[in-house]
Amino acid sequence: MTQAFRIDNEGLINREKKLSFKFNGKTYFGYEGDTLASALLANGVHLVGRSFKYHRPRGFFGAGVDEPYAIVQLYRNGETEPNIKATEQELFEGLEAKSVNCWPSVNFDIGAINNFLKIFLPAGFYYKTFMWPKSFWYRIYEPFIRKAAGLGVASTKHDNERYEHKYEYCDLLIAGSGPSGLASAYAAAKNGAKVILAEDKARFGGSLLTSDVNIGNQSGKDWAEGIIAELKTMPNVVVKNRSQIFGYYDHNMLVMSEKVSDHLPATKKYHPNKRLWYIRAKEVLISSGSIERPIVFGNNDTPGVMLSSAAKEYLKVYGVLVGKKPLVFTNNDSGYETAIEFKKHGIDPIVLDTRKNPVSEIIDEAKNLGINIRNSYVVVAAKGYKKVKSADIANISEDKKVLSKIENIQCDCICVSGFWTPTIHLASQSGNKTKFKEEIDAFVPGQSKQNEITLGAANGVFSLDETLKTSFKAGSELSKKITENDNEIAIPNVVEKKSSKHDKFWCVPLPKGKNYKRFLDFQNDVAVSDVEIALREGYRSIEHVKRYTTLGMATDQGKTSNLNGLQLVSEIENKVVPAVGHTTFRPPYTPVSIGAIVGREVGKHSKPTRKSPMHEWHKKNNAVFVDAGVWLRPRYYKKGNENLFEASKREAKNVRTNVGVCDVTTLGKIDVKGPDAAELLNRVYTNAWLKLPVGKARYGVMLREDGIVMDDGTTTRISENHYHMTTTTAQAANVLSHLEYYLQLVWPELNVNVVSTTEQWAGAAIAGPKSRDLLQKLFPNSDVSNEGLPFMGYMEGDLFGVKARIFRISFSGELAYEVNVESDYGNFMWEKIIEVGEEFNIQPYGTEALSTLRIEMGHVAGSELDGRTIPYDNALEGLVSKKKDFIGKRSLQRSAFIAEDRQRIVGVVPLDKQTSIPEGSHLVKDDKAPLPNPKLGHISASCWSVEYDNPFSLAILKDGKNMIGQKLFAMSPLKNKVIPVEIVSSHYVDPKGERVRS
Amino acid sequence: MLYINCPHCGMRSQNEFSYGGDATVKRPVLNKEVSDQEWDDFVYNRKSLRGKHLELWQHISGCRQWIKVERDTATHEIFRTFKADEEVA
Structure with missing residues (x-):
């Protein structure tokens, strides 16, 4: 196809480089430096899409960001992107684009029937019509509207672009x-x-x-x-x-x-x-x-009607004539500049100027060139369906209210200039x-x-x-x-040439007996009549008029329509424009790709992934990882065809019978130093800390000021003024900020420094009845006997030449230790533990087995310390000091917190000892009660008890203290399960805690 | 995005800070009888002012210091910033 509307010797395009592209399946040619719009216009293509509501044919209106119509679906390098403005998209070899908002094609669009029904689709039509019956919305109205509307289709594929x-x-x-x-x-x-x-x-x-x-x-x-x-x-x-x-x-x-x-x-x-x-x-x-603004007239959305500045840009920048019989309709001198450019390239334009007798240098030049100028003339309506074929023009009276001498003249485009915004x-x-x-x-x-x-x-x-x-x-x-x-x-x-004053004229009145659509907002099909309806129905604020009519909404945000809308409202309301005001300008000025907003923060990049120093060993040993906050932790180590359930059961069982080792590097660690360190701990934790000797650890619970448990963990006194605090993996950052808050703002008199050491130490938990024998072999020079290193004891040791910290603490409820070394030696430590532990049948265990072990022991963790529970709820009231004050203590006197039937942690066992209870299930008294069935509590954590070989769960239950032995139902509507259960003690295994002290 | 003058580090973008609430709230001293009303006012009751507001921010991705920021809650204008121990006149 030839570029019949391209002229020689004009434009900034590179004629040396011809590019081929496809639009709606048809191949065309353009040049390097073209936009898709200029290349299509060079080929005489004016019909690019269908309008949003009435599916009227639409062409090009502008030449840049202001374009309201020419939105296409772009295909590039195997990807597709919607909502691309043809006026902004630069041409490249092989570009493919398609029209949007039309079906089956832009030339024959079934939705255009809306155009003939437009009397039924005025402003607010959707609000008024699709209200009843209510059930129709999801089934009929919405799917229909969704199919008919839209400005393109988003790709459902992964975006490979960066x-x-x-x-x-x-x-x-x-x-x-x-x-x-x-x-x-x-x-x-x-x-x-x-x-x-x-x-x-x-x-x-x-x-x-x-x-x-x-x-x-x-x-x-x-x-x-x-x-x-x-x-x-x-x-x-x-x-x-x-x-x-x-x-x-x-x-x-x-x-x-x-x-x-x-x-x-x-x-x-x-x-x-x-x-x-x-x-x-x-x-x-x-x-x-x-941005040039349009003048409003009948059928002013017909393809071929465009801004006069756009016509000039297509000519001067791209060497493209938007028409060969142009009509220029203007209320100021800018239209003449466009007419002059046409004339210079051998085209004879007709200028219709709304002004009676304007005088300026530019107009003089136009006259000298012999351009046909008709003063006090307007375009009444564009004629032609898919392209302008002619225009009804008329003389307009001085008060701009009466049209006379209406005649039809031939033209193939109408270039409009209503002055500048x-x-x-x-x-x-x-x-x-x-x-x-x-x-x-x-x-x-x-x-x-x-x-x-x-x-x-x-x-x-x-x-x-x-x-x-x-x-x-x-x-x-x-x-x-x-x-x-x-x-x-x-x-x-x-x-530069001096110009004369523009005419304050923006909308051509309708001739008698004619009912042309006069569009204000081209992208949303908002016509003058729509705004009139909105005002008639009582909408006064310009913001409300905007939302009711959709004037100035959508992707172009009314760049060409806002001011004319305001003019109309001010005219009907008989106010001046500043009194009407304008709607709020909000970013973004132009549509921004979601990909650009997200940037590199996609998938795993949305947060840094933290790995322990032993990560590579876990990988080599078939660990299946799980996200724990920002950390990757081994969930279980797969052997053969094992699934999660089988593997975690094996690992947990081995801890109970032999010895297991678990990577606990991810635990938050905070160094607390200074002469007032003990005092700080005493105020932060609920229990007493002033008398903890050097070389001893203690378990502590800290609250928020509202009495809710914030975190728990052990803190060890390393030396006189030096403590090593541990936090849960998830709360590590918050606890540090919490301590800094009190030290800097509330008690600045305390001489204490805190710093995170989470990444400085690698940690391994060694747990099981054979853990002491293993530890002795790892540290042959240390006395790790029950007397030398009693429960909650601490010592430093020499792990094959590496300095290590040894804590006798237990999360699993077994005889257990935690060994810390500097992070760089983490992998060395781990490999030594595995190597030396072989004779004790050591097996690594992951978070799933770790959970099993703590759940059946009744040890609370994140699922119980969920930001809604106080110490009593977790059976931790024994750790709450009655003598001293601490953060959050006063809140524990709140009536809800001391209620007789206060919620409390319990154990839950299914009556059939077979059915696992889904986490999050509700506990109810009567499974047949009508909804909403009163909820007594919820299942916080579930496991398969390796000790008893049956399912066991923890729950937070109303009046839990007096519920032991009761029979209830665990209901999970999500999993469609109703399970009869018995309430038991949360300490299911070793309730007296003898193993950890053995 | 706000531009906050950390009294320790200088002008830094908001994404280095985390918000810490009303800076005028004083914690009741330890080991002292506190009425329900007084405690509720400390823990829960806030004014949610429109206009000048003295608030806490922590420079978490910088010096980790808690600072006081005098900010207009409606316009986001920041008037002054203070170190944690500075008295605000």
Whole structure:
């Protein structure tokens, strides 16, 4: 197919490089430097999609981020991505795209029947209609609406692309590389400031690429190229294209999305697809320019109706004619610039100007070129279904209310200009209270809230001369404050054509007897009549009107529709626009890929994975790992075809009969040092600590101030003023912060230091009746007899030349020890234990066996210390001192905590001694009671008791103290199980605790 | 993302800190009779102010010091920061 609408000798595309691409299955050609939109237009393709609600044919309306229609599904390198704007997507060889929101095809769309039913689909239609009957919503309405709506399909495959995050600091961040961005960046850079200049498009220069101006005896485009080239050579400047600053957050933090690879057929090796920049800037210069706004008229959504500035951009940047019989409809001088460009390329446009008798240099030029201009004329309605074929035009009275002399003229496109809307999104996001500027009928930034300043068209300044002067000055002054350099820059001479005042006209009235749809918001199919309905139904706040009609919502966020919506509301309400106000601008300014937001934090990268020094040994010995907080711990060591249940049973049994070893490196460890260390422990733990001798360990429970158990663990007195505290794996970080809080803020008079030593020590728990024999062989020079190292004793030892700490503590309830060595010797220690332990039939055991052992002993852990239980609930009230005060003690007097029937830990055994009880099951008195069946307690942990060879569970049960011997039911609706159970003591095995002391 | 001036380390991003609540709450001294009301006020009752608020933050990924931050809860403006032991006038 030929590029019939491409012209020679114009545009910035690379004609040496022809690219082929597919749209809706058909192959076309374009050039390097095209966007998908410009390449399609070069081929005469105007129909790209269907509208959201009525499925009306839609084409291209803009040439950049403001585009409301041309959203496509993109296929690139085996991946697919929805919600891509054809006007932003750069062309690459082999690009494939498809229309969205149409079925079966964009040319024949069944949903277009909505268009003929549109009288039934006014604003609020969905809210009103799909309410009854209620049951229809899930079964009929929602699936139907979902199928009919949507702006593309998200891929369900794993995304193989890489996304990066980058943190950056700078003196000046400049958003937009148009004239004001370039001038301020240049001035600031010359003063030595660290500058980041961001441009969302592929090409720098903004409006200078398309406007007919002269700066310092060069064309605007050449001047921009020169400035950019010089900025790129400066070490204090970062210049980024394809980078959209989309959010302005607190304290001058801005976020920018850089499209690194979207313009390439495939992402290069080691390159990210996108890069998200978090930039903390001392000063922010917003030079985001302005967006042309449409004039509202009948059928103004027909393909071929587009912004006049977009038509000019397609011509000047891409060498593409959007039509060969253009009609330019304008209320200001910008339309003439587009008409002049057409004329220069041999095309005869007709200009309809709403003004009666405008005079300016630009209009003079148009007249001199012989362009057909009709003053006080408007487009009443576009004609044509899939493409503009003609237009009904009319003369309009001076009060802009009466149409006369309606006639139909042939045209193939209508270029609209309703004047310019400053892009104030970033300024508004920063907290700047915007103000309405009468002269331009639009909002501009007001008083700065953060360190931000808005320049040029974004600030409502449309004169190039003034823009350059203020921007050079701002760049120079802001940088001077920071760098204290003051390099003077000669401000270049500017030649531009003066323009005349625009006409405050934005909406063409309907001719008598006609009911054309006049669209305000093109993406959401919101017409003038919809806003009228909303106001008639009593919606007054602009925020409510927005939500009821969807005006200004969806992916373009009303970039072309907001102001016309406000004009309409103000007209009907008979208020001025500033009194109506505008809706809140929220980030992101343009859609940001979820992948870019997530960055590298996917899957296992979302948190660092911590591994013990013995990890490789576990792996080699068939460990199956489990996530324990951020740690990877062996769950069990698989032998042959064993499953989890069989392996953990074998491992637990071996601990009860021989000896086992478990990696306990993950336990939190905190070094507590200082003359007041004992006093601190005494205040933090519920039990007494002042009299713990050196070389002894003690079990302690700590509470939060509200009386709830925070953590438990053993703390050992290593020397006079030195304690070694252990915490649970999960609470290690919180406990450290907790101690620091009290030491720094509440009791700063205590002379104590705390520091985490979790990663400094590797730990192995050796448990079982043969553990002492093993320990003696590991430490032949130490006396580890019951007298030499009694229960809760501590000593240092020599493990084949490595200094070790030996604690006689037990989690399994067996005779047990924990050996710690410095982390680097962890693997050495482990291998020695396994090697020497062979004669005692040692086996490593994982967390599953560890749980089994502690559950049947009735030792509490995380599932009981769940942030809802007090010491009594865990049968730990014996550890609560009556004499001294400690953190949270006062809360234990709360009436709920001392209630007679307070919940308490119990053991639970199924009556059939066969059925395992699912964790989380509820305990109830009557399994047949109507719902909601009163819950008496819940199963906190379950295991298969290796001691008795039957299931055993722990539960937190109301009035647990008096429930021993009762028969209840454990119900798990999730697993569909009802199990008759008996309540027993939580200390199922060795209730007197004789083994640990043997 | 807030930019917090740690009195020990200088300007740092919010993601290095963790929030610690109202800094004006004083813990009742140990071993002293405390009424239910007094204890409830200490443990539970907070004002949830709109406007200037003195609050605690801990520089967990930095110096690990608890600091006091005077911040506007509505605008996020930070006025002053203090070390843990500094008196706030």
